[in-house]
Amino acid sequence: MQVDEPAMSTHPEEVSWAVDVLNKAVAGVPAKLAVHICYGDYRSLFPRVLDAKVDQFALEFTNRRFRDLDLLKEYGYQKELGLGVIDVHNPRVETVEEVKEGIRKALEVLPPEKIYVNPDCGLKLLSKETALEKLKVMVRGAREMERELETGSRNRRLSSGTWNTGRIHGI
Numbered sequence: 001m002q003v004d005e006p007a008m009s010t011h012p013e014e015v016s017w018a019v020d021v022l023n024k025a026v027a028g029v030p031a032k033l034a035v036h037i038c039y040g041d042y043r044s045l046f047p048r049v050l051d052a053k054v055d056q057f058a059l060e061f062t063n064r065r066f067r068d069l070d071l072l073k074e075y076g077y078q079k080e081l082g083l084g085v086i087d088v089h090n091p092r093v094e095t096v097e098e099v100k101e102g103i104r105k106a107l108e109v110l111p112p113e114k115i116y117v118n119p120d121c122g123l124k125l126l127s128k129e130t131a132l133e134k135l136k137v138m139v140r141g142a143r144e145m146e147r148e149l150e151t152g153s154r155n156r157r158l159s160s161g162t163w164n165t166g167r168i169h170g171i
């Protein structure tokens with residue numbers, strides 16, 4: 001279950017209150033829990049926002065050129081991550097390679113099994129045609145990265161005898 005939080009970044013002075021309210025809202029819910037926080041200066045929410053009792057943060061990265069991954073690294077982030085790889089505020093369709101590059105950057109912070117590939121945010125600002133093209137590119141990028149990781153795992157298996165079945169979670 002994902003809770004969408006569209007305004008936390010616009011009111012960072014209220015992050016403590018917002019996290020408390022979120023925790024009360026999801027307390028006792030027997031489901032995997034995620035919170036999506038719309039784009040903004042995520043740094044202004046850290047580290048307090050990490051007290052949110054959720055399994056996953058779904059964040060917008062493309063819009064800010066993935067620099068907030070440094071923030072996750074800085075705070076030793078270990079939860080699952082909804083990795084936004086599609087800029088919903090820009091009608092230009094990303095390339096598959098751009099999507100893959102974003103995933104590669106996230107793989108420097110988290111193992112593949114913790115990464116869920118998704119658009120930065122909802123697609124309502126885009127035309128239907130553009131939204132569909134962006135989603136196709138996103139899925140192709142995620143699938144290609146999965147294949148590259150699987151090939152890499154097989155190679156590692158040959159040399160070390162271990163088998164890593166970690167996958168990137170796409171839609």
Ligand SMILES: [Zn+2]
Pocket residue numbers: 006036037038039060120121122
């Ligand atoms: Zn959003």
